[in-house]
Amino acid sequence: MKNYGLVVKDIRNGKGYTQKYVIKNHLTQGGFSKFENGLSDISLRNMEFILNQLDVTFEEFFFITHDYHYRKKDDLLQQFINLTYNDKLSLKKIHKDYKIFLDKNDDILLGNILIIL
Known part of the structure; x- marks a missing residue:
């Protein structure tokens, strides 16, 4: 940074x-x-x-x-926003990515999105 x-x-x-x-x-x-x-x-x-x-x-x-990159949280939020609702593979991938992030970080917003996923 x-x-x-x-x-x-x-x-x-x-x-x-x-x-x-x-x-x-x-x-x-x-x-x-x-x-x-x-x-x-x-x-x-x-x-x-x-x-x-x-x-x-x-x-x-x-x-x-951040050298023209989104922070990891912002990247995860963008993935969720751009998610196609019926794409099972994308849903599984983003669910996994959220779990990995939340294992290391405490974030209420992403935690709530994980519940939705």
Whole structure:
């Protein structure tokens, strides 16, 4: 997992945005620069503002942060959402995947979905 500030910097540079554009008058440029270089953290409210300026959702941001992969939980949720109801092999596979995940992780949502499966 990358440092959040470095990811923001990569996204900003990729879009060709300046620091000044991204922070408007919401943050100091010095504070934002420290954040982008991994030297400090920012509040969730400021992070939301920055991502909004970058036109990036939190979901997209975390996808990028995890090297363009979904977290295992998110991947399992997507498998369930995209599941064809009458595909027995897929049902068995996803049921097994959920059990394996839940043996190592405590997650109420995935536990409830496992009951449904």
